[in-house]
Amino acid sequence: MKLTFLGTGTSCGVPVLGCQCPVCTSTDPHDRRLRCSALVETDTTRVLIDCGPDFREQMLKQPFRKIDGILVTHSHYDHVGGMDDLRPFCVFGDIDIYADHRAAENIRHNMPYCFVENKYPGVPKLNLMEVEPHKPFTIGDIMVTPIRVMHGHIPILGFRISQTTTPPKAHELSSLTYITDMKTISPDEIPYASGTDLLIVNALRFTKDHHSHLLVDEALDFSRKVSAPLTLLIHSCHDIGLHEEVNRRLPSNVRLAYDGEVFV
């Protein structure tokens, strides 16, 4: 199983428009963060996690082939704002979108033209599949179990993802947990997030508490709770600091993800 980070930034991306801080003016490409999204791929299946407003830009760098399913964590614009740009991918057939009831309702509301009887020619052909926490489903040879996490007061989804077929080679990723935009999680959910090879979790910045996003220390606490052997932090804003300096401050089994990073 291969994971590609398409974007690792918070809702407004990094650099922030108009900002002249050292991170936003950094020449290190690791300090440029598009909105959060990732691709999970096996030899036969390709799953996208979230489809934000940078989707088009992100997919220009990837091979043009079928997307077998899209996992939606929640319906905030930075996670679903690129769904109209799925149009070119509909040459491979309709696209299945997996979202919880709340996110599915919001997608129907935001893109009504995709769900009417007589569609305008050329609109993206989307099948909304409503999923629930703890009820696993498969897309090709990828198994997904939704996890309930809280984004401030909004219940959203994280995903535990594993490959069902062809035992991965010794060095290959066999499972991962992807959680973004979390602030809190019930202890009952911890077992669903535990025991994967890789944890991906949001960390906005080091200081200044946020009502709906984890800070770095809170993300590190969560990583310890789920005993993650390796943790990668995403959904970071410019206040987190320079990529290289942040990584020096983190424990050896935790680091900041960056746009374009690939794990196999």
Ligand SMILES: [Zn+2]
């Ligand atoms: Zn977000």
Ligand SMILES: [Zn+2]
């Ligand atoms: Zn800045």
Ligand SMILES: [Zn+2]
């Ligand atoms: Zn959000």
